[in-house]
Amino acid sequence: EPEVTQTPSHQVTQMGQEVILRCVPISNHLYFYWYRQILGQKVEFLVSFYNNEISEKSEIFDDQFSVERPDGSNFTLKIRSTKLEDSAMYFCASSVRTQAKHTGELFFGEGSRLTVL
Amino acid sequence: AQTVTQSQPEMSVQEAETVTLSCTYDTSENNYYLFWYKQPPSRQMILVIRQEAYKQQNATENRFSVNFQKAAKSFSLKISDSQLGDTAMYFCAFMKGGNQFYFGTGTSLTVIP
Numbered sequence: 001e002p003e004v005t006q007t008p009s010h011q012v013t014q015m016g017q018e019v020i021l022r023c024v025p026i027s028n029h030l031y032f033y034w035y036r037q038i039l040g041q042k043v044e045f046l047v048s049f050y051n052n053e054i055s056e057k058s059e060i061f062d063d064q065f066s067v068e069r070p071d072g073s074n075f076t077l078k079i080r081s082t083k084l085e086d087s088a089m090y091f092c093a094s095s096v097r098t099q100a101k102h103t104g105e106l107f108f109g110e111g112s113r114l115t116v117l
Numbered sequence: 118a119q120t121v122t123q124s125q126p127e128m129s130v131q132e133a134e135t136v137t138l139s140c141t142y143d144t145s146e147n148n149y150y151l152f153w154y155k156q157p158p159s160r161q162m163i164l165v166i167r168q169e170a171y172k173q174q175n176a177t178e179n180r181f182s183v184n185f186q187k188a189a190k191s192f193s194l195k196i197s198d199s200q201l202g203d204t205a206m207y208f209c210a211f212m213k214g215g216n217q218f219y220f221g222t223g224t225s226l227t228v229i230p
Contacts (some may be wrong), residue, residue, distance in 0.1 A: 003161070004161070012133050012174040019227075033218075035218075035220075041222065042121075042221060042222040042223070043208060043210075043220035043223075044220075045217045045218060048217065055225060056217050058212070058217070091162070105152075105164045105167065106154075106162075106164070106218060108162040108163070108200075109161055110159070110161045111161070
């Protein structure tokens with residue numbers, strides 16, 4: 001069964017360093033997302049991406065964040081200068097949109113745990 | 118703004134018993150979707166069940182069913198005949214038709230053998 005894959009599973013970085021989290025969405029999906037979950041808190045929406053551009057983003061997704069689909073298969077989240085509060089589990093997700101309506105199902109990866117020291 | 122509240126951080130249930138997980142939400146929208154996602158330990162979140170707000174009939178998927186009370190903005194998940202594999206974090210989520218899902222803080226369910 002196809003699934004969303006994420007790498008790395010865990011990354012430790014120093015504050016101020018750049019981090020790139022990678023995701024390979026399910027191949028026939030059209031919408032891609034990044035969510036994050038700070039330990040003990042709710043899963044929060046960061047950004048959605050469709051047709052090679054951002055379609056929605058939250059207030060969390062500031063200028064330090066960027067997303068890219070560089071080669072038609074990978075979907076990356078870059079954090080330019082990490083802060084302590086960026087420590088979280090980052091989930092990539094993808095979905096397929098029907099013509100009639102959104103199916104409503106997000107397919108999630110297992111997450112990338114980012115620890116900023 | 119849309120908010121989703123899960124007031125039970127942790128729950129446990131005996132194997133083969135029934136358990137109900139609570140979820141309330143707040144929205145001014147009339148058309149939206151509600152979901153329960155399950156996240157087993159060290160695994161990705163997977164969809165358990167989905168409810169369209171315009172449908173009055175409660176969704177069911179095998180042992181999983183919901184009690185959707187639109188006026189009360191309540192969306193609880195009932196798991197019947199609980200199995201050890203049901204042990205997971207359960208997230209209630211809301212989507213209003215765009216691309217943004219709003220999640221609750223989750224309920225950690227443990228099924229006791």
